[in-house]
Amino acid sequence: MEMVFRWFGEDNDHIPLSHIKQIPGVKGIVWALHHIPAGEKWTLHEIEKVKKSVESSGFNIDVVESVNVHEDIKLGRSTRDYYIENYKQTMKNLAEAGVKVICYNFMPVFDWIRTELFKELEDGSTALFYEKAKVEGIEPDELAQQILKEKSFTLPGWEPERLAKLSELFDAYQEVTEEMIWSHLKYFLDEIIPLAEQLDIRMAIHPDDPPWSVFGLPRIITNERNISRFLNLVDSPNNGLTLCSGSLGANGENDIPSMIHKFGPRIHFAHIRNLKRYDNGDFVETSHRTEDGSLDIYEIVKAYRKQGFTGYVRPDHGRHIWDETCRPGYGLYDRALGIMYIQGIWDSLVRMEKESQYAAIK
Template sequence: MKMIQSMRWYGPKDPVSLLDIKQAGCEEVVTALHHVEPGQVWSSEDIEKHRGLIEAVGLKWTVVESLPVHEDIKKRNGNYKAYIENYKSSLINLSKHGIKVVTYNFMPILDWLRTDLSFETPTRARTLRFEKQAFSAFDLFILKRPNAENEYSTDEKERATEYFAALTDTEKEELNNACLQGLPGSMGIFSAGDVLALLDQYKNIDEDQLRNNLVAFIADIIDTAEVNNIKMAIHPDDPPFSVLGLPRIMSTENDAKFLIESVSNPSNGLCFCSGSYGVRAENDLPGMIQRLGSRIYFLHLRSVHREGNGNFHEANHLEGNANMVQLVQEAIKLMRKENRRIPMRPDHGHQMLDDLHKEVYHGYTAIGRLKALAELRGLETGLNALH
């Protein structure tokens, strides 16, 4: 039994076409209606049109990534009740068109965060990197978040000051753009003013409150998901620790366990991202698949290299700190045990070869993900042949 092999597609404006994904050997695409504002209903007509584009090249669409959760829902104030009803309507409409898994996250304000979108590897390919010192410099001297200095030690502030002083104007702009990268599927950049205004709205929300809001949200929608045969799959925090003073509540095995135990409905599940969870050394990745596998409905397979001091970068898929052989082996065992195929996509491929000269969605180039998918397919085929 094999994983359902797919790639993420950002829609008609994606530099990586559906034919590119088909030629890579994928069965499906993982995608979303990126043109619809968070909180608005995904109409049946829009979903059908999007699915038509995919099926026209012989691919399938059964996994959504992502159906965004509006900030009012995360804060549980403002118009959150209306946005929850809209979310339910979107789930119903998605079910009508064959969607089986809906991925989402509960990270406040920002999605995945890196300080360098073009970190050069020894082969001169480019990858994504997070450097804690660089982020501290951004926080203190570019964003100028109120009272941020109280969250850093004297040594950390001195290092950040030295780091920022050594940057050229161009490097400062690149750091700003990396840290304020727009939502996935967008080439846009958030403004510092927008982020500061949103941060102010979270000043009274700590981890416990955000965790309670997440549980309440899932409790509100899970019956709708179940009736419509949709599995909800939450993506972990990326990076899996607090940034900008914001709470992070989906960073560890205990976080994932808490959520699935708080809402026992089997439609409440996980997107297992080995890269996000893998940034924290205490997360036992193979063990998490063993212990949480019955609630894992989507796999993001990637590996990070933990550099120390909170720094990390995206490694090649068969390298870095994730033992990909063990992870794929555990996925195979899980599928055989439960007699089901799990959707999988390679995540955050390196920018390499011809893609070095193209405008791309960082982490989602064609060739880097093709290489990753080929490695993962070969690994899975070999492991299946051995057992």
């Protein structure tokens, strides 16, 4: 397991790399060129600027999150080949710079949906919150405007150029079914995975967040059955997963440890976070600690250990604590606590294995 930390860049993040350096065990920075719109090429020059900054602080740039997929590819439009060629060139440039894993998603329009960015919890901290009834009773453009009242930081997945075309995009998806999305995804994979094999880059799709249809949009990376189908679309070790416990865990029927055991070799990137589910369909993000949410983080980390997981892992969304002013879900303090909790579990598992082996020898 190699611990990494998501960072939004020198001009787009309140957290300096020098502070991340003080979190024990963090080896790499998960990054992206957030200023480049989906569909445009990432130039080697722009990539190398980030590489120089990150490596000079003692981190690697092995993992990118995300290289966004243009909506024309998801919609299967005639222009998709143009954007796929741009995507391929970005992959080549990233490989030349030393990138090992590319995280991406295939979610229509929105990468994630929440109804409140700073929901106050009982301890006075705040966190990302999803209110089912509110989503079902509001128009998507109205929700977008409410979310975008948070102007301090850009929100990945809610880029202004995307939201400016919100009505147009929803109209385009009116006749698009889940089976059509599957077909468009396969077309995309058939194009990029052979190149990923040549470049020795592992592609890691992120599950839909939340893992069900929202605003009538088709969503497909939602459960164990669909993930199996996805992996079989192009059966290659380079076609893999970003297994996000929080995204999948919003649905109580998803058994995260079971998925880790089933898909282990195809999990190239792990997001570990907790959340608390409510009977009415709401959920709120919590600390990483098992006792604070609905997910058994101990069993999740244990499953990775049993699988011999050597890939990349990061704490996912954290609460906003100690009056930190930060991008929603991406403060320094609670994610640092999450790292120490995850590593504490991992270290305990390693110690127990060693003690068991020693006892067996005696």
